[in-house]
Amino acid sequence: MDNNSPIDVRIIVEGASDVESVSRAMQDVALGAEYNITISSIIPTTSLEVAERAVKGADVVLIATDVDAPGRELAEKYQEALKDQVGHLERMKFPYGHDVEYIDPVLIKAEIKNAIIRAGLSSISYIKYFRELETELDASTDKLREISMENSDLRSENHQKQEKLDEIVQINQQLQEELETLQDDSSRIKNEYVQLKSRCSRLQEKNLLEVFSIKKLWNEAFNQILKEEDQIIFATNQFKPDNIVVGQGWISARSRDEAIEWLKVIKTALIFIDPTVNSEEIQQEIRENLQEEDNKLEKRFKNIFD
Structure with missing residues (x-):
């Protein structure tokens, strides 16, 4: 809004005769030169709806009614209905029981x-209140x-x-x-462990035999090459x-021993049936075998009694 523009004042009166009285009184008033004010319209009505439409956008609205009870009641209705529609409302009183043909324009002008x-x-x-509001608005x-x-x-941060x-x-x-995959695994x-454990348990119960190569075992035991495998x-x-x-x-037994x-x-046994073998060698080998068996028996008995 331009601060140099004149203040728009509108006057509501009760009837057409009041329009004439107000217009006659305003002929010698220079409100524009003195106060930068212009009276843009004089509105003759007693209808709130008409008044609301007519005063829309005004800076100041003067409500001109008689000082009698009906005039006060009408003015109060206007003030209640228009208080949020314009910049400012002000009551303007006509003399009680005035005659519009002889009313003194000076009185209306002064009012x-x-x-x-x-x-x-x-x-x-x-103004002070507005400034405080402006300060609060700036702070807000x-x-x-x-x-x-x-x-x-x-x-x-939330993002x-x-x-x-x-x-x-x-x-x-x-x-x-x-x-879930690891749990399945x-x-x-x-399950595989339980099955394997069960199988191992059954295998242990069966007391399975171990398998060895006859030639290798013969060579390791006697340091000889086995020639008569068929006889064994x-x-x-x-x-x-x-x-x-x-x-x-192959030879299968419960253990290597x-x-x-x-x-x-x-x-x-083969030595006894082989005539080419020297008897001394046979006897020596038999003695060694018997001595070895005796040693084993001695160990077994010792383990039993110990």
Whole structure:
């Protein structure tokens, strides 16, 4: 709004005759030159709806009614209806029981000026209040700007945290999937372990035999190359010892020692049926075998009695 523009004053009167009286009184009034005021319209009406439309945008509205009871009542209705529609409302009183044909224009002129002056003085009392409101508004604006900046920072921080949260949720989901996979693998391994343990238990109960190469075991036991493997197989099949199986170049026994002991028995038997072997060598080997068996028996008895 331009501060140099004149103040727009509008006057509401009760009837057309009051318009004439106010117009006649205003002929000798220079409000524009003295106060930068212009009376833009004189509105004859008793309708609140018409008055609301007519005074819209006015700076000051003067409500000119009689001083009698009906005039006061009408003025109060206007003030209640128009208080939020214009800049300022001011009551302007006509003399009680006046005659519009003989009313003194000077009285109306004075009443108009006094009403405008009262309006101005009333407005002055609001200046301090407006300034306080302006100061509060500036403070509120600064506070709002500060809150807006904080809110922007919080939004940015919240966005970063949301991204971090989404990342954590995704990692957690991946870990959950991996955990489920590991749990499945663990369950599978446990089942396999139980099955393997059961099989091992059954195998242990069966007391299975170990398998050795006859040639290697013969060479290790006697430091000789085995030439008559068929005789070992034949002798074993004839005697049928417990837990000893020979065939296809292999010997099966519960342990390596038992396999060697059986080979020694076979070797001793073969010596007796081999005429090319020197008797002294036979006797020496028999003595060694018997001594070895005696030592083993002695150890067994010692373990039993100990």
